[in-house]
Amino acid sequence: GQSLEQPSEVTAVEGAIVQINCTYQTSGFYGLSWYQQHDGGAPTFLSYNALDGLEETGRFSSFLSRSDSYGYLLLQELQMKDSASYFCAVRDQDTDKLIFGTGTRLQVFP
Amino acid sequence: ETGVTQTPRHLVMGMTNKKSLKCEQHLGHNAMYWYKQSAKKPLELMFVYNFKEQTENNSVPSRFSPECPNSSHLFLHLHTLQPEDSALYLCASSQDGQGGSYEQYFGPGTRLTVT
Numbered sequence: 001g002q003s004l005e006q007p008s009e010v011t012a013v014e015g016a017i018v019q020i021n022c023t024y025q026t027s028g029f030y031g032l033s034w035y036q037q038h039d040g041g042a043p044t045f046l047s048y049n050a051l052d053g054l055e056e057t058g059r060f061s062s063f064l065s066r067s068d069s070y071g072y073l074l075l076q077e078l079q080m081k082d083s084a085s086y087f088c089a090v091r092d093q094d095t096d097k098l099i100f101g102t103g104t105r106l107q108v109f110p
Numbered sequence: 111e112t113g114v115t116q117t118p119r120h121l122v123m124g125m126t127n128k129k130s131l132k133c134e135q136h137l138g139h140n141a142m143y144w145y146k147q148s149a150k151k152p153l154e155l156m157f158v159y160n161f162k163e164q165t166e167n168n169s170v171p172s173r174f175s176p177e178c179p180n181s182s183h184l185f186l187h188l189h190t191l192q193p194e195d196s197a198l199y200l201c202a203s204s205q206d207g208q209g210g211s212y213e214q215y216f217g218p219g220t221r222l223t224v225t
Binding site for chain 1: 114150151152153155158200202212213214215216217218219
């Protein structure tokens with residue numbers, strides 16, 4: 001089975017850089033995804049790492065290291081609108097299901 | 111309408127009621143999902159429909175009954191629920207041949223309260 005752990009909460013100020021970690025125990029998966037969910041809103045897809053390394057999309061970057069069973073989402077030049085919950089997810093290789101992490105609530109302060 | 115829509119957005123029901131949640135996707139996807147989101151818990155996959163066929167039932171109690179009449183519509187029929195079933199119910203869709211695409215598109219959810 002799969003389990004993905006994330007810090008429950010992270011705080012930062014506007015303009016700062018923050019890293020949200022995702023550590024996992026898995027028997028096999030296709031890749032690591034990240035989703036953002038604002039309060040009262042729907043989760044929205046941010047990024048996907050099929051291979052080890054860094055993927056950059058604007059202010060957001062995502063990293064995966066399969067050998068370390070670890071990934072992270074890096075948010076740069078933080079803005080107030082980035083305050084939201086962030087979830088990592090893996091697609092289980094055995095069941096083909098998307099398994100979500102526990103979620104990290106990011107609060108950005110002025 | 112664009113994306114994935116869900117109705118109603120909020121629902122309060124008694125334990126003896128019967129209600130249904132509706133989801134519609136306007137993205138031309140071939141897979142649809144129901145998830146349950148409870149406070150401080152990961153998103154829990156409940157059901158997967160791929161090409162209108164149910165491919166996954168994640169050990170969900172029978173008081174939850176899904177229906178997928180076509181690839182654009184998904185229902186979740188509810189009856190004799192328990193207070194612990196109170197949660198946000200999210201519908202999602204993806205274009206995928208296996209039913210587990212890494213990029214899923216979510217609706218805004220239905221906030222369900224069971225009294």
